[in-house]
Amino acid sequence: MAIEKQRKLIAQIIHAKPSEIFFTSGGTESTNTAIHSACRDLKCTHLITSPIEHHATLHSITHYSQMYDCKISYVKLKENGHIDLAHLERLLAESKEQCLVSLMHANNEIGNVTDIISVGKICKTHNAFFHTDAVQSIGHFQLNIEEIGAHFLSASAHKFHGPKGIGFLYIKGGTNIKPLLVGGSQERNMRAGTENVAGIIGMGKAIDMAYQDLEQSRAHILSLKHKLKSLLEETIPNCCFHGDLADTNLYTVLNVGFPQSEKTQMLSIHLDIAGICVSSGSACSSGAQGISHVIQHAYPHSKALPIRFSFSHFNTLDEVEFVAKKIVELV
Incomplete structure (x- = not known):
């Protein structure tokens, strides 16, 4: 009951459905799950990211591309460190493979915010799957996942003063993937292992306070x-x-x-x-x-x-x- 209450709260904040929110140990696990699932289950053989992503994304893309024999492309940067969306569109237009685009919303080191709504529209035009690392922005920006159009979104509680070791992954309804962790039926068979109830409640309280103030x-x-x-x-x-x-x-x-x-x-x-x-x-x-x-x-x-x-x-x-x-x- 307590877990589902927090799931509903988080879903409401990002304009998702409760059934699309899955609790994880944090941003790294969420990102690994998204990228691994895209390669294994969604048959993405072309992974597109930027060279300034968090290592949770960059290392996951390198690791799973080797495991599933995927091609990697890096979106060019503009002079101020922003993502070149025109180059992203060219990469997708020229690709003959099923693509996953993984781009963070807010950069954790230099603070640049990417227009992920535009990224989502570009991905939709080219039938690409889209994952966004929103670890830095959840709790600091109003996000509407319906407007963004992402298939996956990663978040971590400690970035908005919640407990460490807890986070969540948004998975768009209808995205047919298998779990990263197996051995239990928790999280509707999407994430095996006993839920961190205290962490989930703490995360729910923290995100609620963050958006109130x-x-x-x-x-x-x-x-x-x-x-x-x-x-x-x-x-x-x-x-x-x-x-x-x-x-x-x-x-x-x-x-x-x-x-x-x-x-x-x-x-x-x-x-x-x-x-x-x-x-x-x-x-x-x-x-x-x-x-x-x-x-x-x-x-x-x-x-x-x-x-x-x-x-x-x-x-x-x-x-x-x-x-x-x-x-x-x-x-």
């Missing part, structure tokens, strides 16, 4: 992002910013490029010591070495050292000013 939280977070950007521009004039900074994009991240030096090479470590959490890429890859693949592909000629700052409605103006002051001291 959406506009107020957005305004507060945007003010913090604008403040940090202006403070860094004033005090570190040779810094730059990665991604489209329009307010219509992901307002919870600011990716700053610092000039390369011995001090900036150690900046993220020194900020961590000061109690300030930042990352040089995806938080899921924070232990990895080297420049983020997103920056490498979106800004191939950039010499700046990228550091991502993330904001939530729990942060304050005082904290932003403290961060800016500490950066100036360290740089």
Whole structure:
């Protein structure tokens, strides 16, 4: 009863049917399920994505393309890191195979938002299946899955202050696929294993709260992002910013490029010591070495050292000013 209540709530928020919502362990499992099912069950032999997707998508596409002998194509990027939708249309028009398009809604590192409604229309025109990674945007943007037209949508609770280890996968009604995990009849035979009831309830509560306070939280977070950007521009004039900074994009991240030096090479470590959490890429890859693949592909000629700052409605103006002051001291 408790599980079905949360399923109905989530479905209502994204304008889906409760029967189209399946609970998973998070975004990575949801994305794996979608891509694996597209290859195995929907007979997609041409997988189309972008080079700046989350590794949950990129690695899944590489893995399952090898397993099912699929072709992979990468959509080109524009100068500002946005997806080139005209190139996507050309790829689909020229393809003779059944295609799966997997493109994220909001980029987790540079914050660019893709027009997934247009992507959905392009996919429909060319009879392609469409998966969107909405992990960064659920809880931060109003999404209407009917308008988007996706066959699959991945989401994860911890991105909107819910528990870790729980998420959901939207599967469009009539999409005939088999489960990734077998051995039980849970989730209407779509995901074997005892349901994480506490996690599901926590996710439902978190998503409900996120959308009740959406506009107020957005305004507060945007003010913090604008403040940090202006403070860094004033005090570190040779810094730059990665991604489209329009307010219509992901307002919870600011990716700053610092000039390369011995001090900036150690900046993220020194900020961590000061109690300030930042990352040089995806938080899921924070232990990895080297420049983020997103920056490498979106800004191939950039010499700046990228550091991502993330904001939530729990942060304050005082904290932003403290961060800016500490950066100036360290740089």
